[in-house]
Amino acid sequence: MTADPGRLQPAHEPRCECVECRVQSAILLLRTGRAAMALRVLEEVPMLLTDALGMAYARGHDRAILTMRTKPKGPRVAFPRQAEELRRHVDRLGAERVAATLALQVADLGPLLEGRVQLGSSGLEKLRRAG
Numbered sequence: 001m002t003a004d005p006g007r008l009q010p011a012h013e014p015r016c017e018c019v020e021c022r023v024q025s026a027i028l029l030l031r032t033g034r035a036a037m038a039l040r041v042l043e044e045v046p047m048l049l050t051d052a053l054g055m056a057y058a059r060g061h062d063r064a065i066l067t068m069r070t071k072p073k074g075p076r077v078a079f080p081r082q083a084e085e086l087r088r089h090v091d092r093l094g095a096e097r098v099a100a101t102l103a104l105q106v107a108d109l110g111p112l113l114e115g116r117v118q119l120g121s122s123g124l125e126k127l128r129r130a131g
């Protein structure tokens, strides 16, 4: 190709075999009257297109699945009242004291304070008595 190097896409190697580059070189060959060569270049394009579409579909599909799996299902709080009470205990006693009373690590308090995990009632009782 004699194209302006500044216009070449950096993602494509000079002798790239991808569908886009093949079609572009076929166009160039046709423009310069080399139809037989253009035909050879184009012969594999339908197959390459099918592969490329299949791969694009697979990538999009994987991404969609992953998004569905990782997306939180709205601001659903399973145990809002318990979480609210726990937050009050944390304000009153401090996170370390609350964690120690529940025999947990401070890091374990996160899901409890967000109301995503339920605490046994005996744990709450211990906190109510602590002071």
Ligand SMILES: [Zn+2]
Residues within 6 Å of the ligand: 012, 013, 016, 017, 018, 019, 020, 021, 022
């Ligand atoms: Zn290419």
